[in-house]
Amino acid sequence: VLMANNDVSVHGIWASRWIFILAATGSAVGLGNIWKFPYMVGVYGGGAFVLVYLLCIVLIGLPIMLAETLLGRRGRQSPVNTLKSLAAQSGGSSKWSWAAMVGMVGALFILSFYSVVAGWAFEYIVAMGNAEFGGISAGAAEQRFAALTGDPLRLTLWHTVFMIFTAWTIARGVNAGLERSLRVMMPLLFLLLLVLLGFSMTSGHFKEGLVFLFHFDLSKVPDGILAAMGHAFFTLSVGVGSIMAFGSYMPKKTSIGKAVLTVGLIDALVALTAGMALFPIVFAAGLEPSAGPGLMFITLPYAFGQVGMGQLFGFIFFLLVGVAAWSSSISMLEPAVAYLVERTKRSRALVTTIIAIGCWVVGLGTVMSFNILADARFFVADEAGWHFFAWTETGGKTFFDSIDYLTSRIMLPLGGLCFVLFAGWVLDRDVVRAELAMEKSRLFPVVYTLVRYVAPVGVMIIFLTELFK
Numbered sequence: 480v481l482m483a484n485n486d487v488s489v490h491g492i493w494a495s496r497w498i499f500i501l502a503a504t505g506s507a508v509g510l511g512n513i514w515k516f517p518y519m520v521g522v523y524g525g526g527a528f529v530l531v532y533l534l535c536i537v538l539i540g541l542p543i544m545l546a547e548t549l550l551g552r553r554g555r556q557s558p559v560n561t562l563k564s565l566a567a568q569s570g571g572s573s574k575w576s577w578a579a580m581v582g583m584v585g586a587l588f589i590l591s592f593y594s595v596v597a598g599w600a601f602e603y604i605v606a607m608g609n610a611e612f613g614g615i616s617a618g619a620a621e622q623r624f625a626a627l628t629g630d631p632l633r634l635t636l637w638h639t640v641f642m643i644f645t646a647w648t649i650a651r652g653v654n655a656g657l658e659r660s661l662r663v664m665m666p667l668l669f670l671l672l673l674v675l676l677g678f679s680m681t682s683g684h685f686k687e688g689l690v691f692l693f694h695f696d697l698s699k700v701p702d703g704i705l706a707a708m709g710h711a712f713f714t715l716s717v718g719v720g721s722i723m724a725f726g727s728y729m730p731k732k733t734s735i736g737k738a739v740l741t742v743g744l745i746d747a748l749v750a751l752t753a754g755m756a757l758f759p760i761v762f763a764a765g766l767e768p769s770a771g772p773g774l775m776f777i778t779l780p781y782a783f784g785q786v787g788m789g790q791l792f793g794f795i796f797f798l799l800v801g802v803a804a805w806s807s808s809i810s811m812l813e814p815a816v817a818y819l820v821e822r823t824k825r826s827r828a829l830v831t832t833i834i835a836i837g838c839w840v841v842g843l844g845t846v847m848s849f850n851i852l853a854d855a856r857f858f859v860a861d862e863a864g865w866h867f868f869a870w871t872e873t874g875g876k877t878f879f880d881s882i883d884y885l886t887s888r889i890m891l892p893l894g895g896l897c898f899v900l901f902a903g904w905v906l907d908r909d910v911v912r913a914e915l916a917m918e919k920s921r922l923f924p925v926v927y928t929l930v931r932y933v934a935p936v937g938v939m940i941i942f943l944t945e946l947f948k
């Protein structure tokens with residue numbers, strides 16, 4: 480019975496066709512939308528970045544998500560073994576599985592810093608619960624955040640707590656507890672963003688915020704272009720195999736096209752809503768939109784401190800940020816856990832524990848990059864030339880910035896490029912068509928062109944632009 484049915488994976492199958500959408504949305508909607516997107520828009524100058532980001536989502540991100548999902552469902556194993564077996568079936572080289580290996584490691588790198596930032600949200604859940612921000616000044620909110628990031632032990636504590644959450648969920652398997660809580664948490668997150676949006680509309684600076692978010696200055700485009708593409712990958716969770724892993728648990732009857740469009744739409748909506756909610760508050764507080772990673776952790780506590788019941792909303796908001804981060808972090812662990820379970824035949828719990836400890840250790844680098852190792856910089860260019868590493872207060876990238884850069888700008892796009900090339904050029908056209916259930920659809924040539932040409936060429940052009948600018 481088991482072998483006759485293609486709805487089988489050793490790790491499990493989602494209980495219904497909707498669970499893939501739920502899990503993939505849980506993976507996609509995370510710190511990338513609520514924390515990273517607004518501050519990147521700030522740093523890269525507003526609408527130009529947003530425009531390139533949206534183009535990258537439609538022309539590159541969604542085709543890759545489609546490719547990953549269908550590869551996963553066809554292969555029914557961890558991303559590495561899925562590519563291996565599909566390559567064997569299609570007469571392709573087994574070397575393709577290296578792309579999944581790189582992606583898998585990239586996902587673990589992301590988890591290492593994601594956990595630290597999610598830990599900030601945990602700190603703020605407690606702080607809001609203690610009503611620490613009532614009537615606070617913007618400057619004091621800034622200092623509160625600086626005090627947190629300046630304290631390596633406190634950061635490590637929260638980083639540890641978050642990593643345990645993530646590992647515990649993955650160790651128990653993705654189905655039961657997770658699916659049920661996500662059904663409640665995801666709509667709640669959305670609702671809270673809308674409440675926040677309502678608050679910012681009454682802040683008196685809503686228009687200023689909108690103008691900042693959507694007004695574009697073409698001169699800023701070249702600067703933000705690779706950043707925008709990198710973020711499109713990050714926000715959709717593509718290029719690392721997370722979506723492929725979730726796709727491998729997808730029942731046959733689920734429509735991949737609809738699922739991918741739904742996930743992409745919700746992800747973009749959440750990011751834009753977060754931006755629309757945040758920037759008016761930034762302006763109302765007299766803060767700078769280019770504040771960087773601290774943006775959400777400074778402006779929001781300040782804003783919540785100014786309104787009635789603000790501390791309560793703040794508490795719920797950071798709770799949901801924590802949940803959004805948690806539903807994403809598990810998807811970063813899944814490809815590696817699934818792979819090692821298949822390879823070593825050890826228990827899921829053991830494999831998860833070992834990988835999580837490894838990620839935790841790497842995360843300590845991010846913890847210290849905000850304090851004791853703030854001057855330890857990589858990729859430093861100065862008058863004396865280029866150095867891989869230097870001690871300096873200016874220039875180069877901290878450990879956190881380096882890992883973020885390496886994953887978002889290089890590993891994710893490269894992984895995504897390989898996945899989409901594999902689906903477009905190695906897999907049989909009929910297999911792709913059947914997997915998408917588009918045998919009779921006249922849209923198929925459009926979709927196939929996106930997968931075969933548009934997405935790969937797009938990634939390559941952006942890489943070359945970066946190289947020669």
Ligand code: PHE
Nearest residue numbers: 507509510511512713714716
């Ligand atoms: N998409 C997640 C976010 O926006 C981050 C993520 C990246 C999740 C890669 C899984 C894999 O926060």
Ligand code: NA
Nearest residue numbers: 507508511714
């Ligand atoms: Na996202």
